[in-house]
Amino acid sequence: MSDYTRPLTRREFAKLAFGLGVGLAAADWIWQSFRAHENPQAQAHGVNADGPYWAMVIDLEKCIGCRRCVYACEATNDTREGHLWNILIEDTQTYEKPVFITRPCMHCENAPCVDVCPVHATYHRPDGLVAMDYDRCIGCRYCMVACPYGVRVFNWGERDDENPQVPTWGTPEIERRPRGVVEKCTFCAHRLDAAAENGWRPGYDRAATPACAVICPTEARRFGDLHDPESPASKAMEGRQSVVLRAELGTNPRVFYLLPL
Amino acid sequence: MNLRFLRTHPFILWIALLLVGVTVGLAGAFTVFTQGLGATGLTDSVPWGMWITLDLSCIAVAAGGFSLSAITYLLGRESYQPLARIAVFVGVLGYSGALMALILDIGRPDRFWHGWVFWNTHSMLWEVTMCITLYFSVLMLEVFPMVADLPFLARFKRLNHLAHRVHHFAPALAVIGLSLSLLHQSSLGATYGVVIGRAALWRSTMPLLFIVSAVAAGMSFTVHVTLLVQWLGKRRLVPNQVLFEVGQIAGAILLLYLYMRFWDTTAGNYGYVPGRTEATNVLMSGPFAVSFWGWEMLLGGLIAAILMIRARARQSFVSLVVGSGLVYAGIIVNRWHTTLLAFTQPLSTNPPVTDPLVGSYTPAWTEWGTALGIVCGLTLLFSLGMRFLPAFQGIEEAEPEPAPEPAMTVAAEAGD
Numbered sequence: 001m002s003d004y005t006r007p008l009t010r011r012e013f014a015k016l017a018f019g020l021g022v023g024l025a026a027a028d029w030i031w032q033s034f035r036a037h038e039n040p041q042a043q044a045h046g047v048n049a050d051g052p053y054w055a056m057v058i059d060l061e062k063c064i065g066c067r068r069c070v071y072a073c074e075a076t077n078d079t080r081e082g083h084l085w086n087i088l089i090e091d092t093q094t095y096e097k098p099v100f101i102t103r104p105c106m107h108c109e110n111a112p113c114v115d116v117c118p119v120h121a122t123y124h125r126p127d128g129l130v131a132m133d134y135d136r137c138i139g140c141r142y143c144m145v146a147c148p149y150g151v152r153v154f155n156w157g158e159r160d161d162e163n164p165q166v167p168t169w170g171t172p173e174i175e176r177r178p179r180g181v182v183e184k185c186t187f188c189a190h191r192l193d194a195a196a197e198n199g200w201r202p203g204y205d206r207a208a209t210p211a212c213a214v215i216c217p218t219e220a221r222r223f224g225d226l227h228d229p230e231s232p233a234s235k236a237m238e239g240r241q242s243v244v245l246r247a248e249l250g251t252n253p254r255v256f257y258l259l260p261l
Numbered sequence: 262m263n264l265r266f267l268r269t270h271p272f273i274l275w276i277a278l279l280l281v282g283v284t285v286g287l288a289g290a291f292t293v294f295t296q297g298l299g300a301t302g303l304t305d306s307v308p309w310g311m312w313i314t315l316d317l318s319c320i321a322v323a324a325g326g327f328s329l330s331a332i333t334y335l336l337g338r339e340s341y342q343p344l345a346r347i348a349v350f351v352g353v354l355g356y357s358g359a360l361m362a363l364i365l366d367i368g369r370p371d372r373f374w375h376g377w378v379f380w381n382t383h384s385m386l387w388e389v390t391m392c393i394t395l396y397f398s399v400l401m402l403e404v405f406p407m408v409a410d411l412p413f414l415a416r417f418k419r420l421n422h423l424a425h426r427v428h429h430f431a432p433a434l435a436v437i438g439l440s441l442s443l444l445h446q447s448s449l450g451a452t453y454g455v456v457i458g459r460a461a462l463w464r465s466t467m468p469l470l471f472i473v474s475a476v477a478a479g480m481s482f483t484v485h486v487t488l489l490v491q492w493l494g495k496r497r498l499v500p501n502q503v504l505f506e507v508g509q510i511a512g513a514i515l516l517l518y519l520y521m522r523f524w525d526t527t528a529g530n531y532g533y534v535p536g537r538t539e540a541t542n543v544l545m546s547g548p549f550a551v552s553f554w555g556w557e558m559l560l561g562g563l564i565a566a567i568l569m570i571r572a573r574a575r576q577s578f579v580s581l582v583v584g585s586g587l588v589y590a591g592i593i594v595n596r597w598h599t600t601l602l603a604f605t606q607p608l609s610t611n612p613p614v615t616d617p618l619v620g621s622y623t624p625a626w627t628e629w630g631t632a633l634g635i636v637c638g639l640t641l642l643f644s645l646g647m648r649f650l651p652a653f654q655g656i657e658e659a660e661p662e663p664a665p666e667p668a669m670t671v672a673a674e675a676g677d
Contacts, residue, residue, distance in 0.1 A: 083305060116383075117381055117384055118376050119375040119376055119387070121375075136375060137369065138367045138375050139298075139369045139372075140367050141309060142386050144308040145459070146457075148458025149608070154298070154308060154368065156297055156299035157296060179368070180369040249457050
């Protein structure tokens with residue numbers, strides 16, 4: 001070990017300062033080039049607060065547990081059997097009558113999955129929905145660990161299976177996801193995007209509304225813009241008690257459950 | 262076939278055995294890479310399992326690298342240098358094991374580089390990725406001079422010159438290593454600790470518990486393997502006094518960890534905390550009770566700490582080797598419990614979320630096989646390094662031998 005206690009000479013100090021300067025400039029350049037790679041949609045704070053507030057309202061009084069929303073989702077989003085985006089749970093204990101609870105992705109405002117993703121593969125769209133970038137996901141499954149609602153499923157292998165719900169309950173509208181990435185309910189974002197292009201109104205027009213809400217025979221699932229007091233979702237909430245799942249976590253879900261009467 | 266050859270050359274037999282393990286690992290890895298993660302026992306409800314445990318364990322036992330380097334080069338305990346060198350060598354192997362486990366574990370190994378390019382600075386796993394890869398580079402730099410010392414590399418003058426220059430920066434590398442390790446050893450705990458949705462995990466104490474236990478495990482592991490190499494290799498690598506001192510430090514750190522754990526459990530479960538209380542019950546009186554009390558608390562906890570601390574006063578190598586082995590075994594069991602508890606417990610007591618999502622998990626052969634392969638591969642590299650690297654060919658007997666005691670006799674016999 002050489003003498004570290006000796007004060008620096010002027011020459012050494014100049015060298016050090018120059019080195020630090022070059023280092024900082026290089027670090028800034030690297031940082032900027034990384035920033036340029038960022039997904040333009042993946043700005044956590046880029047959510048447009050003035051736009052529509054998409055929400056799903058699920059009426060536990062009206063739901064009869066027919067599973068049509070589960071099947072329609074399976075067909076439309078071409079999910080794999082046993083790895084559903086929308087599941088149905090029967091609760092026989094809380095109320096006198098059995099209550100059916102269906103569970104899509106909550107599209108949380110403070111989404112734990114978005115925070116934990118190491119590569120920003122899951123992010124908030126400008127309209128606030130939580131989306132996946134399948135080309136960026138590395139399949140670490142940290143989002144599945146972090147999701148408080150267990151909505152995320154993984155592509156454990158290559159897809160070559162037949163979808164048993166096609167064509168009875170719908171036809172696939174999006175591509176199958178590749179092996180090794182995580183996926184989840186999108187609120188049928190492809191339909192919302194098509195609606196924006198064609199001037200359809202989500203919640204009112206069938207082609208612009210999530211498949212699960214469209215197929216529901218009892219209108220237990222309603223979708224729409226909560227900023228629009230006339231939307232089906234807003235209407236359904238009128239005069240009813242609504243809850244969100246695990247409200248204590250502060251995730252602010254976009255899926256509201258209307259309690260049985 | 263004449264097998265007497267193997268009896269006279271036990272090292273070759275040892276290497277051959279390890280190669281068998283590596284072969285099993287390669288078969289497992291091939292299966293996983295061709296068929297995808299469906300070939301494992303993991304499911305949507307238990308997305309992390311054995312590989313994460315292996316990863317956490319490798320990094321915990323590698324923590325000796327940064328802690329002993331810091332003691333040697335920053336606190337100026339030059340006499341610890343032989344042990345710090347072994348710790349750094351263990352460290353570089355441990356981190357390569359962790360990286361191998363991670364490559365297997367991610368669904369898209371072809372995208373392993375995404376963490377460096379697409380930054381989510383909020384993610385604990387991003388922080389871990391960056392720190393682990395950076396610290397791995399630091400460890401490589403620290404090991405480089407040892408490898409460059411190999412006799413058959415002596416002809417490359419520039420290489421040796423470079424190695425000498427790198428070694429000159431050992432204190433600087435120790436500072437960088439310390440900073441990076443303090444970051445990621447704890448953020449591995451925070452990876453679990455920030456998961457707000459799983460009450461069994463969500464604790465701000467996780468990062469602290471992880472780093473303190475990792476330092477205890479890392480120091481103990483280094484002492485343990487050093488003793489084994491000394492006995493099997495019939496040479497003295499580290500002065501006895503250093504081994505006993507480090508054993509004592511590790512024992513004290515383990516006690517500190519147990520103390521922190523006690524208050525974390527006591528205060529964190531006060532009254533009834535939904536989800537967390539259930540998980541704690543599973544740990545303390547449920548299916549994990551035997552391994553929790555037996556391994557984590559008694560054998561790998563109190564008993565190990567007492568053995569390690571008392572070893573110096575009794576100059577007992579047996580206490581030291583048994584104690585240090587128990588310490589890191591206990592920490593590995595702890596990592597396994599932490600991972601499993603998270604996924605085999607309900608997300609909460611909220612009915613719509615729990616029922617179908619409570620998973621069970623049995624590792625598939627691919628996971629066992631690759632874990633075996635990684636452990637065997639690392640042991641193989643470690644054995645070769647200990648056998649051939651000039652840095653580990655023994656030190657001169659500087660200290661006078663202490664008065665012979667029963668424990669010493671055992672050690673001497675094993676060493677002869």
